[in-house]
Amino acid sequence: MPVRVIGVAVLGCVLAACGNSVSGQPVAARGPVTTAKPDSGLAKLLPNASAFPSNYPAITLPADAAGQAAHDLDGVLPGSLVEPSACTPPTPGAGPAISVGTDDETRSTLTVELVRTDQPLSTxxxxxxxxxTMQVSHGGTTATVTTELDPPPPLDADDTLALRRTVKSESGAGGTTRRMQSLLGQIGDVRINVTYMTFGDGKxxxxxxxSLFTTTVSKVRKG
Known part of the structure; x- marks a missing residue:
């Protein structure tokens, strides 16, 4: 299995602990260290590697790497110090199942994450x-994550959501900046998250x- 691709998929949180903030006085709290149970049925709903653009050769991650990549997308590693604590992402009921495609030339990734949850996307x-915005500290590294909501995509799902997220880490010389654009949808208890991630100021x-989000929603809808 190409370890190089897996490494890029989880690179964000290796370089930068992640997070989000609210108005008012922040209260520090340790993020939960629990992880969701595996769900083999979710992997069957992932898009095939051929559904990814040709410049993003894709693989399905094994369970341990998938868990790491999921926290990367949420912006909060297990055991992180989150301020405010109310911004800590909820733990899904089962999953994740993740496929990731990597464009080595632009140092960017397209990631498809599927999890099961008993919470509606509106939550x-x-x-x-x-x-x-929130502050997240992990392993001596502090990051500020800013999240902005965009108009949701009009697709055949129970609900959809679009967001842009910037993670600015203090680690390394001058720190790092990681940018994500995500499209999310929910069909029944399956939460879909398709995310483009890059470093620096890349568009x-x-x-x-x-295209990948539309393909994934369609496949999950068909079951």
Whole structure:
């Protein structure tokens, strides 16, 4: 298995602990260290590698790497110090199942994450509206994550959500900046998250993101 691709998939949180903030006095709290149970049925709903753009050769991550990549997308590693604590992402009921494609030339990734949850997508939307920025500390590294909501994509799902997230870490010489653009949807108890991630000021590959999200929603809808 190409370890190089897996390494890029989880690179964000290796270089930068992640997070989001709300107005008012922040209260520090340790993020939960629990992880969701594996769900083999979710992997069957992931898009095939051929569904990814040709410049993003893709693989399905094994369970341990998938768990790491999921925290990377949420922006909070287990055991992180989150301020405010109310912005800590909820733990899904089962999963994740993740496929990731990597463009080595632009140092960017397209990631598809599927999890099972008993919470509607509106619960996450409400949390993100309160958590435009938060501070997250992990392993001596502090990061500030800013999240902005975009108009949701009009697709055949129970609910959809779009967001842009910037993670600015103090680690390394001058720190690092990681940018994500995500499209989320929910069909029944399956939460879909398709994310484009890059470093620096690179422009998001919106066309590839939209296409992969549409393909994934369709596959989950068909079951």
């Amino acid at each position: 996450l939307r409400d949390q993100l509206q309160r958590c435009g 998001a590959d919106a066309e590839s993101l939209d």
